Amino acid sequence: xxxxxxxxxxxxEVSIAHCAAWAWPPCGVAKSSTRGGPCCxxxxxxxxxxGYRRTCRVxxxxxxxxxxxxxxxxxxxGPEPSLAGPGTSLSSEEYDTxxxxxAAASEGGKSxxxxxxxxxxxxxxxxxxxxxxxxxxxxxxxxxxxxxxxVLYKTPLGxxxxxxxxxxxxxPDDVVVAVFIDRLIQSDCRERGWLLDxxxxxxxxxxxxxxxxxxxxRVFVLHAPKSVLEERTAYRxxxxxxxxxxxxxxxxxxxxxxxxxLVPMAEVREQxxxxxxxxxxxxxxxxxxxxxxxxxxxxxxxxxEAIADDVSKYLASAGLPVTTDLDSSEDKLPTSNAAVAPxxxxxxxxxxxxxxxxxxxxRESVENSSITFRGAAxxxxxxxxxxxxxxxxxxxKQDADLMPHVVAAARYMIERQGLKVIVEPFVQTATxxxxxxxxxxxxxxNLHEKxxxxxxxxxxxxxxxxxxxxxxxxxxxxxxxxGTLGFLTPFDYQDFxxxxxAVLAGNSLVNLxxxxxCKILHADGRESRNFQALNEVVVDRGASPHLSNLDxxxxxxxxxxxxxxxxxxxxxxxxxxxxxSAGGSMVHPSVPxxxxxxxxxxxxxxxxxxxxxxxxxxxxxxxxxxSNAWASFDGKSRQRLRRGDGLLVEMSSYPVPTVNKTDHTxxxxxxxxxxxxxNTRGAVQRRSSSAGDEx
Numbered sequence: 188x189x190x191x192x193x194x195x196x197x198x199x200e201v202s203i204a205h206c207a208a209w210a211w212p213p214c215g216v217a218k219s220s221t222r223g224g225p226c227c228x229x230x231x232x233x234x235x236x237x238g239y240r241r242t243c244r245v246x247x248x249x250x251x252x253x254x255x256x257x258x259x260x261x262x263x264x265g266p267e268p269s270l271a272g273p274g275t276s277l278s279s280e281e282y283d284t285x286x287x288x289x290a291a292a293s294e295g296g297k298s299x300x301x302x303x304x305x306x307x308x309x310x311x312x313x314x315x316x317x318x319x320x321x322x323x324x325x326x327x328x329x330x331x332x333x334x335x336x337x338v339l340y341k342t343p344l345g346x347x348x349x350x351x352x353x354x355x356x357x358x359p360d361d362v363v364v365a366v367f368i369d370r371l372i373q374s375d376c377r378e379r380g381w382l383l384d385x386x387x388x389x390x391x392x393x394x395x396x397x398x399x400x401x402x403x404x405r406v407f408v409l410h411a412p413k414s415v416l417e418e419r420t421a422y423r424x425x426x427x428x429x430x431x432x433x434x435x436x437x438x439x440x441x442x443x444x445x446x447x448x449l450v451p452m453a454e455v456r457e458q459x460x461x462x463x464x465x466x467x468x469x470x471x472x473x474x475x476x477x478x479x480x481x482x483x484x485x486x487x488x489x490x491x492e493a494i495a496d497d498v499s500k501y502l503a504s505a506g507l508p509v510t511t512d513l514d515s516s517e518d519k520l521p522t523s524n525a526a527v528a529p530x531x532x533x534x535x536x537x538x539x540x541x542x543x544x545x546x547x548x549x550r551e552s553v554e555n556s557s558i559t560f561r562g563a564a565x566x567x568x569x570x571x572x573x574x575x576x577x578x579x580x581x582x583x584k585q586d587a588d589l590m591p592h593v594v595a596a597a598r599y600m601i602e603r604q605g606l607k608v609i610v611e612p613f614v615q616t617a618t619x620x621x622x623x624x625x626x627x628x629x630x631x632x633n634l635h636e637k638x639x640x641x642x643x644x645x646x647x648x649x650x651x652x653x654x655x656x657x658x659x660x661x662x663x664x665x666x667x668x669x670g671t672l673g674f675l676t677p678f679d680y681q682d683f684x685x686x687x688x689a690v691l692a693g694n695s696l697v698n699l700x701x702x703x704x705c706k707i708l709h710a711d712g713r714e715s716r717n718f719q720a721l722n723e724v725v726v727d728r729g730a731s732p733h734l735s736n737l738d739x740x741x742x743x744x745x746x747x748x749x750x751x752x753x754x755x756x757x758x759x760x761x762x763x764x765x766x767x768s769a770g771g772s773m774v775h776p777s778v779p780x781x782x783x784x785x786x787x788x789x790x791x792x793x794x795x796x797x798x799x800x801x802x803x804x805x806x807x808x809x810x811x812x813x814s815n816a817w818a819s820f821d822g823k824s825r826q827r828l829r830r831g832d833g834l835l836v837e838m839s840s841y842p843v844p845t846v847n848k849t850d851h852t853x854x855x856x857x858x859x860x861x862x863x864x865x866n867t868r869g870a871v872q873r874r875s876s877s878a879g880d881e882x
Contacts, residue, residue, distance in 0.1 A: 300380040300507065301401055303387075305471075305478070306409030308463045309420035310487040311494060313432060315409070316384045318495040321629045323507045325382040326375050332613075333366045334358060335430065336620035339587050345620065364395040371401050373624045380507065388470050393477050405505070406478045407498055409487035417460045424449035428585075429613070534637045535662075537573035557635065557660030558844050560699065567777075567851055570663055570844070572693040576639035578607045580662070581625075582653055583614060584645040589669055592644055592680060594621050599684055600642070604691060609638065631656045638662045640690070644680065646670015651821045654702060654721040654843050663697055665690055665846040674763060674862045677848040690846055698851040699842040700760045700776055701800060705820060708805075710831030718820040721843055722761030724836055726806050726828065727753030727786065731814035734789060740805040741798060748809065751788035753816070756781060756804060756836050760843075763859070771795045773859070777851050781838065800838045807833040 302325070304312045313329065320327040337345030338352050344362050351358045363386075371381060383403060387393040396402070422436035426448050433449060485497055499509060535556040542549050579600055583593045593614065600606040608625050610618065615627040628634055635657050643649045643666040650666055667683060668676035678686050689695065705724050707715035718724075728735040735753055739746045757766040762774040762782055771784035772795065779800035785793050798804065808816045808828045816828040828834060847854050859865035 299377050300505070301383070301403040302380070302502075303383040303385075303403040303406045303478075304409070305385060305406050305474075306485075306487060307411075307416055307467045308460070309416040309423065309434075310409040310411055311419075311434070311491055312385055312409065314434070314491050315407075315494055315498065316382050317629075318491070319382060319498060319502065322495070322499055322509045323502050324379045324510045325507070326379055327382050327384065328367065328370055328376070328386070329384045330363060330367060330386050332430070332616050333370055333620070334363075336616045337366060340590060340617065340620045342620050360389055360391045360395070364392055367392075368395070368399050368401070370619065371396075371399070373619070375624075375626060388474070390473055390477065393474065404481065405483050405501070406481045407483050407485050407501075408478075409485050409494070411487040413460075413464065415488050416464065420460050420463070424451060534578070535639050536576050538639075538663075539571040539573060541569040541571060543567045543569070555636075555660075556639070556662075558663070558699070558842065559660065559840050560701075560838075560842055568697050568699055568844070570693065570695045570697045570846070572691070576606065576691060578609065578638050579640045579642050580609050580634070580638045580656075581614070582611065582641065582643045582645070582649055584649050584652075584670070585613060586645075587617075589644060590617050590621060592669065594618055594623050596642065596644060596683055597623060597625055600687065603684070604687065606640075632658070635660045635662065640665070642687070643667065643676070644669050645676075647672055647675045650675045650843075650845070651721050651823075654719055654821070655823070657841070658717060658719060660841050661843045663690075663695075663844045663846060672862050674858045675760070675845065677854050677857065678846075696847040696850050697844045698776055698847055698854070699844050701758045701779070701842055702839040703756065703758055703781070703836055704839040705818070706835045707818065707826055707828065708833040708835055710829065715826070718824055718826075719839060720761075720820040721758065722764050722821050723755050723757040723766060724818065724820055724834070725753055725755050725765065725786075725822075726816050726818050726834060728814060729817040733813040735814070735816045736809035736812035737816065738807040738809050739783075740807070741802050743803070743805070747793075749785055749788060749793065750790070751785045751793070753786040754806060755784040755786060756806075757784065758782075763863075766795075769795075772797070775852070776855055779838075781836070802837070804836045805833050806836070807831070 304316055306312050316327045316329070319325060334345075334348050334352060338349045339345070344366055347362050348358045348366075367386060370376070381401075387396055419434055419436060422434050424433050424435055425431070426433065426445060427450060428448060433445070435446075435449070483498075483501060485494060487494055489497075503509060538553050538556050540551045540553055540558065542551060581593065581597055581600070583589050593610075597608045597610070597618065600608050610625045610627055612627045612629065615625055618625050639662055641653055641662050641664040643653055643664060645666075646668065647670060649670070650664070653664060654661065665678060665686065666676040667678045667680045667686075669680055670676065700721060703720040703724055705718045705720060709715070726735070726737060734750050737749045737751070737754055739749055739754070755766045755769055755771070757764070757771065759774040759776045759778050759780060759782075762771060766782050766784045767773060769784050769786050771782050774780060774782060774797070781798045781800060781802055781804065783796040783798055783804070785795070808830050810830050812830055815830065817825055818828055818834050819825045849857070856865070860867070
């Protein structure tokens with residue numbers, strides 16, 4: 188161990204009665220056991236075990252330039268001297284942790300397990316943390332996401348951190364510690380345990396964490412040869428829209444359209460791998476004595492899944508079993524960078540649908556509260572809660588200007604309506620920076636089994652995003668227009684409280700909007716996972732200058748070969764989107780149909796076609812096509828279709844039940860008038876205006 192670490196280990200043996208300020212021996216300052224001497228904390232009596240309920244202030248002394256500086260730390264049994272090596276951000280004046288015990292950290296006497304992942308750049312720390320959070324229900328705490336949220340929303344801590352974040356310099360320890368502890372005292376960390384991503388990085392951060400009652404039991408240290416780290420670092424990319432980091436050499440991207448957005452990380456552009464490893468080595472030298480005895484060495488030269496499996500085995504032996512299916516494709520790739528909310532089954536409130544077809548009404552108890560189609564979607568449906576809903580999923584788009592509305596809406600649903608509110612991981616980080624903790628989820632596979640109601644604050648794109656979160660049954664969804672067009676969002680946000688209260692009371696009309704379920708059939712016999720589309724599925728030529736040759740089948744019967752820029756297969760909901768721009772008809776959302784619209788076909792006689800909702804459509808890329816094709820689902824998850832590949836499209840059994848403001852017809856024509864000025868001419872406008880004046 189370096190001399191500084193040796194000194195720190197010796198200092199831990201000092202008695203409470205000898206609490207004093209130490210300095211490096213060459214400076215000539217000797218230890219003093221006199222009260223009121225060099226140590227200004229006035230030395231606790233040996234019998235005092237109140238620990239960190241006191242605040243210890245120690246004046247730091249300037250010593251030799253390369254010498255270590257010492258501070259007085261403390262743990263649960265009293266003050267504990269600790270070391271801060273050169274290069275740390277300790278103040279030369281006074282250090283005050285200001286932490287009052289661990290009541291918040293161990294509420295009700297319950298102590299959650301904490302772990303730390305440590306390793307050099309490029310070893311895969313964040314990827315490992317995300318996978319472990321999904322598998323074991325731990326809360327992944329990442330300082331980068333937390334600091335960016337505080338800076339974005341201009342909190343007091345964010346104002347302090349902003350110049351350092353923008354300059355890409357280390358943020359002062361007092362800011363980092365405050366942000367971290369504010370995250371760790373939340374209920375999910377106390378209940379499920381936490382996983383620190385490369386934190387703490389300095390002795391002072393470690394002292395503050397321990398003083399607040401948060402102690403990690405094990406440190407998983409990842410190690411790999413320098414050549415491997417250099418190769419991985421060269422392939423690290425960041426998505427500017429989501430700030431998510433990808434490694435294009437070790438992890439497959441979730442969809443092809445992300446590739447176009449990825450850019451090299453700023454650290455990789457500004458520093459060489461050698462410089463980054465040197466900085467890591469300096470940080471490790473300060474922390475090596477503190478994590479000694481807690482280290483679990485992990486070979487990071489393996490693939491991401493193999494690394495995660497090694498750590499999972501240890502966590503399982505430590506009493507943290509796997510809580511998700513490791514064979515699920517969603518678990519193999521990280522989907523978030525925050526806490527994981529374990530989703531319990533059968534926790535939804537029962538509900539009833541009253542289906543009316545214009546002649547008679549029929550009451551139907553919905554099994555497991557999972558709304559499905561039982562026939563043609565021509566009925567007007569009324570939603571009746573058997574008891575008041577308990578859990579709401581609050582969705583919003585990534586817009587800092589909307590966050591005050593999100594916080595206000597969440598507070599209303601929690602405090603006034605008694606709902607449990609769940610949000611997406613990026614929203615959790617943002618609301619936490621704005622002073623409100625909300626629970627979140629990491630894997631949406633079982634989300635439908637817990638959520639009773641989905642509340643959307645945004646535009647039409649947010650409704651499409653909500654559809655992708657539920658592969659099977661979708662809970663009733665109410666949307667408030669905070670976007671631009673707002674074709675699918677009939678409710679005004681200023682009426683939020685009244686509308687939410689009315690929906691929770693029940694007897695609301697809902698529109699069962701049809702979805703398409705799609706699957707890619709590869710030429711070699713492989714099948715992709717299912718994709719859901721609320722608006723449309725598009726097969727197009729992509730960046731190729733050549734037209735696509737697409738063989739079209741309906742119920743396994745050959746129809747025709749389309750030579751065009753592409754084909755749109757749309758739901759009635761999507762008939763007023765891309766399909767309408769390509770010349771398709773507008774179709775009432777309750778009509779059971781699939782629209783088949785060509786995009787700029789070579790033959791002018793190829794007109795749009797409407798199929799029944801029971802039709803099974805298949806689009807194959809002709810083997811003699813001059814180029815590949817691409818498939819996208821509601822404009823996302825872009826997938827390559829090679830020659831010989833096919834795409835199977837059919838109606839999904841699980842609709843998206845959207846709450847109506849009036850009824851399904853009134854809302855639809857109201858959207859046409861509001862968004863498209865449907866059939867509006869000067870004379871019509873004058874008559875409408877004069878009628879309004881008379882009223």
